[in-house]
Amino acid sequence: MINAEVMKMVKGSLVDDETRCTHYHSQLDIIAIKFWCCKEYYPCHICHAEHADHRAQVWPAEMFDEKAVLCGKCGNELTIHDYLECGSVCPECKGSFNPGCSAHAGLYFQVL
Numbered sequence: 001m002i003n004a005e006v007m008k009m010v011k012g013s014l015v016d017d018e019t020r021c022t023h024y025h026s027q028l029d030i031i032a033i034k035f036w037c038c039k040e041y042y043p044c045h046i047c048h049a050e051h052a053d054h055r056a057q058v059w060p061a062e063m064f065d066e067k068a069v070l071c072g073k074c075g076n077e078l079t080i081h082d083y084l085e086c087g088s089v090c091p092e093c094k095g096s097f098n099p100g101c102s103a104h105a106g107l108y109f110q111v112l
Contacts, residue, residue: 006075011040012047019043019072028098030072031083033108036063041070045107061110071095080109 007014010032013022019032021043032041035048037057042048048056059068064080071078073095082091088099105111 006070009041010043010070012042012044012051014043017072019070021047023047024098026098028088028096030095031097031101032070032072034066034068034070035108036060036068043072045104056107058107059109061112064109071097084109 007017007019010019014020015022015025018030020026020029023046024044029043032043034041035052035056036059037054038052040052042051045056059066059080064084066079067077068080069078069083070076071090071093074090074093076090076092078086078091084105086097088097089095090097
C-alpha cells in the first residue's frame with residue numbers, strides 16, 4: 001500500500017489506495033500514468049477524459065526516459081522505458097501489472 005502523500009498525486013475516479021479506478025479495477029490494475037499534456041497522474045485514459053479540462057496528449061518517444069508511471073502497490077515511479085520493458089512486473093516491489101494495458105499503450109505513449 002502506498003502512502004497518502006503519493007495518492008494525493010493521483011487524480012480521477014479512484015476506488016482504492018493502489019490506484020484502481022471505477023473503469024479498471026482488477027487485482028492487476030495498480031498503475032497510474034502521468035499524462036504528457038498536464039503532467040498529472042491518472043489511473044486511466046477515461047479518468048483523464050472525465051476529470052481533466054483538456055484533451056489527452058501522448059508522450060513523445062524522445063521523452064521515454066521521464067518518470068511517468070506510478071506503481072500503486074509501492075509508489076515507485078518508473079520511466080516510460082522501464083515500464084514498457086518491465087514485463088508487467090514492478091522492478092521495485094515485484095507487484096504484477098495488468099498485461100492487457102499494452103493494448104492501450106497508444107493512448108499514453110507515442111507508438112513507434
